[in-house]
Amino acid sequence: MFLARVAGTVVATRKDERLQGMKLLLVVPITPDGEDEAGYHVAVDTVHAGNRETVICVRGSSARMAEGIGDCPVDTAIIGIVDHADLDEA
Amino acid sequence: MDLARVVGTVVSTVKDSQLEGLKLLLIRPVDPEGEFTGPAMIGLDAVGAGSGETVFYVTGKEASFAFLPDHVPADVSVVAIVDAVHESTDLRGKRRVK
Numbered sequence: 488m489f490l491a492r493v494a495g496t497v498v499a500t501r502k503d504e505r506l507q508g509m510k511l512l513l514v515v516p517i518t519p520d521g522e523d524e525a526g527y528h529v530a531v532d533t534v535h536a537g538n539r540e541t542v543i544c545v546r547g548s549s550a551r552m553a554e555g556i557g558d559c560p561v562d563t564a565i566i567g568i569v570d571h572a573d574l575d576e577a
Numbered sequence: 578m579d580l581a582r583v584v585g586t587v588v589s590t591v592k593d594s595q596l597e598g599l600k601l602l603l604i605r606p607v608d609p610e611g612e613f614t615g616p617a618m619i620g621l622d623a624v625g626a627g628s629g630e631t632v633f634y635v636t637g638k639e640a641s642f643a644f645l646p647d648h649v650p651a652d653v654s655v656v657a658i659v660d661a662v663h664e665s666t667d668l669r670g671k672r673r674v675k
Contacts, residue, residue: 490587548637554594
């Protein structure tokens with residue numbers, strides 16, 4: 488799993504029918520300190536995350552184990568909203 | 578499976594119901610000497626690992642197998658706490674080059 492920040496939404500009208508009704512969000516991976524890392528992902532939101540929130544994303548076939556995804560063609564899902572991430576003292 | 582060190586925790590109230598009661602750890606991959614080799618990631622704790630401990634973790638769908646019979650949406654799970662790592666020399670008697 489990785490930490491990410493919700494950076495926007497993705498709207499797609501023509502898509503796999505199993506994706507109907509799913510909320511697609513654009514997420515940017517971040518470090519535990521909140522710094523943006525390179526790249527973007529399109530993730531299915533299962534926890535009603537909002538813009539700019541820090542979230543937990545799961546990748547690969549494990550993403551299909553998130554609630555309500557089942558056999559959909561999904562490889563990245565948002566499965567939690569982060570209250571806080573604490574790094575130990577170095 | 579790869580070695581990592583526990584460097585922190587993640588707290589989340591709103592999350593997938595299968596994650597209720599499970600501990601989310603921030604882990605960073607390390608080499609056998611304990612030097613960090615990559616960025617931090619979130620691992621789901623299956624063994625009660627704590628801060629500063631060296632662990633090994635499994636990635637991919639197999640990560641969720643650590644929590645069977647529950648079907649947990651995990652792609653990184655901490656499955657063991659490492660007591661010691663002994664790195665042997667290779668067949669030529671030299672240490673493996675990193």
